[in-house]
Amino acid sequence: MNFFGEIRSKRALGQVFLVNQRIAEAEAAHAYDKVVLEIGPGTGMLTRELCKNAKRVIAVEKDSSLYEILKSEMGFANLVLINGDFFSMSNKKLGFGKVDIVISNIPYNLSSKMIGWLAEKRMQAVLCLQKEFVQHMMAKPDTPNYSRLSVVASLMFRINQVIKVPRGNFRPIPKVDSVVIYIKPLNVHITARQTEMIGLVMQHKKKTVRNAIIDSRSYLKIGRDRATRIADAVSNSGQRVFKLNPSQILEIAKELEAGLK
DSSP states (O other), X not given: OBOSTTOBOOGGGTOOEEOOHHHHHHHHGGGTTSEEEEEOOTTSHHHHHHHHHOSEEEEEEOOHHHHHHHHHHOOOTTEEEEESOGGGSOHHHHTTTTOOEEEEOOOGGGHHHHHXXXXXXXXXXXXXXXXXXXXXXXXXTTSTTOXXXXXXXXXXXXXXXXXXXXXXXXXXXXXXXXXXXXEEEOSOOOOHHHHHHHHHHHTTTTSBHHHHHHTTHHHHTOOHHHHHHHXXXXXXXXXXXXXXXHXXXXXXXXXXXXXXX
């Protein structure tokens, strides 16, 4: 189906286009006097609002046809449009080091990748994400949605909900609702290996920490005896994983990392 005249949604790119200006205004309120990076400007609804408020907007669009339309229709002096795959671009091309904040309605299938990128760059952001994804990000211990994402996100960011976005605010209408959140990086460093260990433990979140580690021995490429020794030595070994807070789980990940060396 054709939307917005010439612009056609491409399912392969996960495209859905925001059609409610009020949502765009709420997101762009965080752009005042800042250099903003937007990933996937789409039809430009958010881009226009960003350009009204921001010092500068760098908008990266992967879809060449959308890029050409945006280039011909957007006449803002403070807008830099780039055609390409955001995750394949160099920091220099993106103006990294000068960017203050990411504000974007990203495709749902890029959510995890985007959060990882923000954590690596320690960059603040306003993002419109799938409601279920946000629920996992903000989930607390001893709740059904508590997961690896909950642990890592709460350790790396302060997360605040900005506005709920029902599915009818997009075209084509997706099958899920969304939420706009503001995230700010915290001064916490987690190694890739520690993140891996957090994920490993959280895969067995209903088990005790001890059993979660022992049952992960094949992945860790160690025998049962060694796995048991490591498991008995870590903090909170007798507690069920899903009842522990993120800081406790990070401590276990650090102890696991050290015990496996």
